[in-house]
Amino acid sequence: MKIAIVGGGAIGLLFSFYLNQHHEVVLYVRNIQQRDRIQAKGIHLTNHQGSFSTKVEVRLASEWGKGGEDLSIICVKQYHLQSLLENKKIEAHHPLLFLQNGMGHLEYIDRLNLRFVLVGAVEHGAYRTDDDSVVHKGEGQTRIAFYKGADQEFLDTLIKPFHQSFPFQKEDDFKEMLQKKLVVNAIINPLTALLKVQNGALIENPHFFQTFRELFVEIKGILRLEKEELYYQNVVEVCRNTSQNRSSMLKDVEEGRPTEIDAILGYLIKQANEKNMQAPLINALFHLIKGNELEKGGK
Structure with a gap:
């Protein structure tokens, strides 16, 4: 299968590296510098087994x-979707896989x-260390569903070769799948970004955990979650399993990049x-993150 991966961030590099093992990958990036570097050196990935390289177009x-x-496969962050997709004449039958956080990107898809x-x-x-290098720190899976x-048969052709090396999990309900990820992102990302702590601190520190629980209560009410205990335990488990990780939003704040707060809390x-x-709590966290971006020269 010939696969276009659009976006040269951590997820784009990660998917390019692994999918290139069994498919023909073409990686699309925004700037000439990154293109030229990957053309010359390939993609470098580091995981718990060591460091590896692969050449991709x-x-x-x-x-x-x-x-x-x-x-x-669209790997750009949600705030880049509009500029990527506007004025593009995408054939109606061409398959696309969107990997954005939050659920706001569904509005773009519907247009x-x-x-x-x-x-x-x-x-x-995963996090990117250079234009051509990515660290695969937490090995999990990619849940995937039809929208x-x-x-x-098409989906099986894509994912079956990666049963062990880079697993995919087919899901029947795209809404529940995205909501579970949204709840995780809506709690872990803004709290770690503002508190400047690793994920595990949110459940280890009793004061942080109090806010964690209060935030979940607001979120479950807005989304009208029927399986609230399942969603709650999922967030706790993610915090526990990624206790030493720094969230993507924390890294964005530290490096002065725009965050995906609009796609996550803005959606809620x-x-x-x-x-x-x-x-009130979601609004407060949203404006604190937006204010932080403004102080660092963002919009």
Whole structure:
């Protein structure tokens, strides 16, 4: 299978490295410097087993849509989706897999005349150390579900070769899958970013844990979660299993990059407003993160 991977961040590099073992990968990146570096040196990945390299074809993101790939995996952050997709003439039948955090990206997908769309929730821990290098720190899995259209044979062709090396888990309910990831992101990301702590501190420090629980109560009310204990235990388990990890939002704040707070808490605020519900803690965290971005020269 020929696969386009759009986005040269940590997730784009991670997926390019592993999927290139069994498929033909074309990585699309935003700038010439990254393209030239990967062309010259390949992609370097470090995990608990050591350091490895692979050569992949790499092009500029402006060229995406012209390569005739069988599938495009969209790995850019949600705030880059509009600039990536606007004015693109994507063929309606071309399969796309979206790997954004939150659930706000579903609105972008609905604006496109697409017939075959998958969405995923990435549970791996990874961070980029250079234009061509990624550290695979937390080995998990990628949950994947159909959003529009369905072709089980196509999906099996994509994921079956990676049963052990880079596992995928097919899910029947895309909404529940994305909501579980949203709840995790909505609690762990803003709290760790503001408190500047590793994930595990949120459940180890009783004062942080109190806010953790209060935030979950607001979120479950807005989303009207029916399996609230399942969602709650999932967040606790993620904190425990990634206790030494620094969240992606914490890294964004530390490095002065825009965060995905609009895609995560912004989505929940919109849902609360539509339901005439109050969300004081979510609103406070949202504006603290946005204020932090503004202080560092963001928007």
